[in-house]
Amino acid sequence: MVECKARKNIGVRAALAELDRAMANREASAGLLVLDNTDGTALGGLPLRAYPGNRVIACLDRHNPEPLALEIACQLIRELALATIRAQERTVDIGALDADVARLAEVIEKGKAIATGVKVTRRGIQNIEDAYQRLRGDATDLLSQMSRRLRESQPADDVADGRA
Numbered sequence: 001m002v003e004c005k006a007r008k009n010i011g012v013r014a015a016l017a018e019l020d021r022a023m024a025n026r027e028a029s030a031g032l033l034v035l036d037n038t039d040g041t042a043l044g045g046l047p048l049r050a051y052p053g054n055r056v057i058a059c060l061d062r063h064n065p066e067p068l069a070l071e072i073a074c075q076l077i078r079e080l081a082l083a084t085i086r087a088q089e090r091t092v093d094i095g096a097l098d099a100d101v102a103r104l105a106e107v108i109e110k111g112k113a114i115a116t117g118v119k120v121t122r123r124g125i126q127n128i129e130d131a132y133q134r135l136r137g138d139a140t141d142l143l144s145q146m147s148r149r150l151r152e153s154q155p156a157d158d159v160a161d162g163r164a
Contacts, residue, residue, distance in 0.1 A: 003019060008037060008039050011041045016051060031056070032074065050098070050101040066111070066112050
């Protein structure tokens with residue numbers, strides 16, 4: 001079950017209550033709340049957080065969409081839902097799961113940093129290409145001016161005779 005909200009500064013309690021209501025309405029064994037920013041305590045500045053009860057909160061910023069956190073969160077709630085089905089057969093090490101989620105958040109943050117670097121690099125390359133095109137246009141304009149001056153100049157005999 002996936003629930004999306006566009007709210008600023010949503011706290012943990014409010015976020016989890018929203019997620020619990022949505023999960024109950026859909027009789028879901030795992031739920032994902034997607035927020036459009038990392039403000040507030042629900043995410044605490046992180047791209048992804050997991051809470052007990054198979055509840056996950058992730059960020060997909062609408063102004064700078066980087067889908068890695070959402071992709072990971074969707075896969076995580078799928079695995080949590082499947083683990084719930086298998087829960088009668090096995091026990092889950094919650095401490096290890098929390099550590100794995102923390103590492104996932106670190107990987108997502110590194111991925112965001114790399115994606116940002118790629119965007120900055122592309123923008124830099126575009127700026128270089130634009131500067132080259134302006135320079136090329138300047139060179140063409142200068143060449144046109146030179147050509148016009150050469151066409152409009154007086155013959156060399158006139159200049160040598162002092163008639164110019």
